[in-house]
């Protein structure tokens with residue numbers, strides 16, 4: 393299961409969003425599944441385009457038109 397917010401939030405006022413602050417420029421991703429490692433927090437910056445190849449690796453299908461890179465902390469020890 394992938395859970396991602398559609399936009400960030402201000403770093404100082406969580407009730408709003410939409411400017412150029414650090415919080416507004418970043419979103420969060422939560423990945424849960426049998427191939428993800430328990431309790432891992434990965435601070436490595438990723439992009440939304442990385443989600444498709446990550447899903448492909450987890451579900452074992454090719455994503456030839458995806459331009460992102462699979463998020464290895466979400467795929468555990470699975471190989472390409």
Ligand SMILES: [Zn+2]
Nearest residue numbers: 402411413416
């Ligand atoms: Zn902001």
